[in-house]
Amino acid sequence: MWEVHAALEVLDLRKRYGGVVALAGVDVRIEAGQVTALLGENGAGKSTLVACCSGARSADTGEVLVFGEPVKFASPNDAAKAGVAVVHQEPQMLEHQTVAQNLFIGDLASRKKKSRSRTEMVRVAAEQLRRLGLDGALDPSAQLSELSGAQRQLVEIARALRETPRVLFLDEPNATLGNEETEQLFAVVRRLRDDGVAVILVSHRLAEVYRIADRVVVMRDGQKVADGTTAEVPLARAVELMGGRPGQPDLPGSASSSELAEGLPVLELRGLSGKGFANVDLVLRPGEILGMAGLVGAGRTEIALGVVGATPTTGGEVLVGGERHRFRSPGDALRQGVVYVAEDRKNALFYDKSVGFNIRASLLGRTPAGTRRLAEAKAKELSARLFDRLAVKAPSLDVPARSLSGGNQQKLLFARAASTQPKVLILDEPTHGVDIGSRSETHDFIRQLASEGVAVWVISSELDEILAVATRVVVVRGGSIQTEVSAGEDPTQILAAALGVPANYQQENR
Numbered sequence: 487m488w489e490v491h492a493a494l495e496v497l498d499l500r501k502r503y504g505g506v507v508a509l510a511g512v513d514v515r516i517e518a519g520q521v522t523a524l525l526g527e528n529g530a531g532k533s534t535l536v537a538c539c540s541g542a543r544s545a546d547t548g549e550v551l552v553f554g555e556p557v558k559f560a561s562p563n564d565a566a567k568a569g570v571a572v573v574h575q576e577p578q579m580l581e582h583q584t585v586a587q588n589l590f591i592g593d594l595a596s597r598k599k600k601s602r603s604r605t606e607m608v609r610v611a612a613e614q615l616r617r618l619g620l621d622g623a624l625d626p627s628a629q630l631s632e633l634s635g636a637q638r639q640l641v642e643i644a645r646a647l648r649e650t651p652r653v654l655f656l657d658e659p660n661a662t663l664g665n666e667e668t669e670q671l672f673a674v675v676r677r678l679r680d681d682g683v684a685v686i687l688v689s690h691r692l693a694e695v696y697r698i699a700d701r702v703v704v705m706r707d708g709q710k711v712a713d714g715t716t717a718e719v720p721l722a723r724a725v726e727l728m729g730g731r732p733g734q735p736d737l738p739g740s741a742s743s744s745e746l747a748e749g750l751p752v753l754e755l756r757g758l759s760g761k762g763f764a765n766v767d768l769v770l771r772p773g774e775i776l777g778m779a780g781l782v783g784a785g786r787t788e789i790a791l792g793v794v795g796a797t798p799t800t801g802g803e804v805l806v807g808g809e810r811h812r813f814r815s816p817g818d819a820l821r822q823g824v825v826y827v828a829e830d831r832k833n834a835l836f837y838d839k840s841v842g843f844n845i846r847a848s849l850l851g852r853t854p855a856g857t858r859r860l861a862e863a864k865a866k867e868l869s870a871r872l873f874d875r876l877a878v879k880a881p882s883l884d885v886p887a888r889s890l891s892g893g894n895q896q897k898l899l900f901a902r903a904a905s906t907q908p909k910v911l912i913l914d915e916p917t918h919g920v921d922i923g924s925r926s927e928t929h930d931f932i933r934q935l936a937s938e939g940v941a942v943w944v945i946s947s948e949l950d951e952i953l954a955v956a957t958r959v960v961v962v963r964g965g966s967i968q969t970e971v972s973a974g975e976d977p978t979q980i981l982a983a984a985l986g987v988p989a990n991y992q993q994e995n996r
Contacts, residue, residue, distance in 0.1 A: 491554030493518040493684035494539065494570070494653050499548035501534050501708075508534040509545065510708040516653070518553075521675060521685045523695045523716075526705035527728050527921035529879065529891045532688050535705070536655050540572045541565035552653065569652035573643050573659055575892070579630055586611035586626040589645050618644055618674050623667065634783050639663065643671065647678075654678065657688045663947065665984075666781050672698050690921050691948065696721050704728055725922060751808070752941045753824065753910045755793065758802035762788035763965035766802070770910060772939045775932060777956025777973075779949060780984050785965035786945045787829070790912050794819035794826040806909065820848065823909030827899050829918045829945075834899055835887050842883035845869040845901040865905070872901035877927055893924035900931060911935060912943045917951060929955050953977055 494516040501509040509531050516522050526532050537543035539550055541559030550557055552568055559565040562572065579588045586607040611626035620640055630638060643659060656675070660668045675685055675698060689695045702719045704712035704727045711727050712719050719727075755768040763785040770776055778786050791797045793804055795813030804811050806822050813819040816826055825848075828834055836844055846865040866883075873883055876897045880890055887898060896916070903911055913932070917925040932955050936942050946952050952959055953973070960970045961983040969983040 492516055492551070493553060494686075495551040495554075496535070496539065497549040497551070499535065499538060499545050499550070501538060501543065501545050507708050509538070509548075511548075512705075512708070512710050514703055514710060514713070516684050516686060517701075518652070518684045519679055519682045520700040521679050521687055521698055522701045522703060523699035524686055524688045524703050524705070525692070525695070525724055525728055527893075527923050529894075530705040530728070530921075531708040532705055533657070534708075536572060536657060536686075536688065539565075539653075540570055540655060542572075566649070566651070570655075571646045571649075571651035571653070572655040573646045573657060575658035579638065579641065579645075581631045583630060584608075584626065585624055585628050585630065585633075585641055588630055588641055589614060589626075589648060591645065614644060614648060618647060619670055619677075620644055620674070623670060634787070637783070640667065640670070643674065647674070650678075650681070651683060653684045653686070655686045655688065658690070659687070660689060660691055660694060663782060665947075665949075668694060690917075690925065692721055692724065692922065693950070728922060752806065753793075753943075754803075754805040754808075755789075756803040756805070758789070758792060758799060758804065760788065760792035760799040760801075761797055763792065763962075766967060768960065768967065770941045770943060772909070772941050773936050775936050775942045775944060775955050775957045777952035777959040778943065778945045778962060779952050779959055779980050780962035782947055784962045784984070786962045787914055788965065789962070790826055790914060790943070790945060794824055794912070796826070820906060820908075823907075824912070825903045825906055825908040825910070826912045827903050827914065827916070829915035835895055837888035838886055840884050841873065841878065841880050841887055841890070841898060842866060842869045844887045844898045845872055845883075846905055848902050848906050868905055869901070872904055876901050876931060893920035896920055896928070897924070900928065904931075904935065908940060910941045910943065912945070914945045915947065916944060917946075917948075925951075949977055949980060952980070 492515045494514075496512055496514040499509050499512045512531070512535060514535070524532050524535070534543065538545045541562045541564050552570060557568060559568070559570070565571070580591065586604075589611045590607055608626045612621065615621045615624050615626060623640055624637060624644070630641065633641070639659060643656070646654065660671055663671060675687070678685055687695060687699060696716055699716055701715055702712065702724060703710060704719065704724050706728060712724065750771070751769045752772050753768075753770040755766050758766045766789055780786050788797070792799045793813070794816045795818050796816050799812075804813065806824060811822055813822070813824075819826065836847065846869045849865045869883060878890070878897045878901070879894050887895060890898070896918070900916070916932070917928050920928065929951075932942050932944065944952065944955060957973050958970065959973065959980055961968045961980055963984060969979070971979055
């Protein structure tokens, strides 16, 4: 009987960055026609492993084999030619081009390929999207700049699948996706698996991962600590192995909405309307954690951007502490104590600046010249306190932000927001792409801020996250608030409202 080669095999792979060991002798075997979940906290070595297997990095020692053949990829393009593709967590695309043009970026850059007309691009792109079951989610003629983060992620996935790969890495593909988009993605993944593609799924949304994965590989501190089927490595065990500690459930918010109902509003929206939302009424009180649920594209982010002046509003009012304001920019909102932290950290961080600079960035330039030296000293002191409070994993405040893992970069944005001593903190997908340990720390930080009187508004596509931290939940669909529920109520109410299912659907279907 002949030997059956694995789709991808990694043998004793090792990689160091200066004094940091990223991979410490990793052995992994990935089979064709299976979905393998690659799990681990930020900094566990997952990204380095993916990079070494796909030509983005070179390992110091060890071997990578694709269907039994040793390979040494000089670049991701070399890997793609060999059938190894990667869909990255942060899509690398052309903002001012259409979906169709982004699908054909490789063709546009290659002089060897015959150029296509715009009409033909749209036609072929539409066929590709239809084949992947994404035609309902994406318009091939739409400008990328008009799309949500979730839709951009779907474009990135569609682009990687234009030439069906034999080995496909999906790095946090569902981090920004709602329930409906995640189901679309998983339908594509199942189709690829059934066609014999080896799919490696990197994700921190573990409950979703276990719904689709056949096997699990768990990493910690640059080493593989577990490898087996989902039955052999159940979810609770994977959580323990990832953190090197027993898994602990997230604790609920400390205050109920009824306890906060008597407080004077710190933020009020009265009939607020703008692009993607209309007639939104909302009240937020000090110490409250408001969870805003809904499917991706429902209008949640659009409402927040309208509040802080990132996009223009067309009607209604915003009141802070009872006073009317019409913010023309997020900077205007910040000066009144309303701070927005976007889900996309890529455009919010100064990657080449130090960790300390990034934390105190919102304080710079707001101090009179005569007191700048004293203010700078106080800002540095505050940065150090927030650095410790958020348990940012970095050697010091002086290292560049780009050297940190994604979860720790996210913590820098929270620390920056907290440094301004906000009255209202709006967090859009606060645990997008972070590991389970950082997620728990983020939720603890949210609760601490609320206990100090900050009104926290959390926008999240993950119902579990909303239920874990919120004291009150509103559901957005079609750009308007559909319902409001207190923390602790039946979560199916929230999901039904987000999906537009009638409230009495359970009785109707008995």
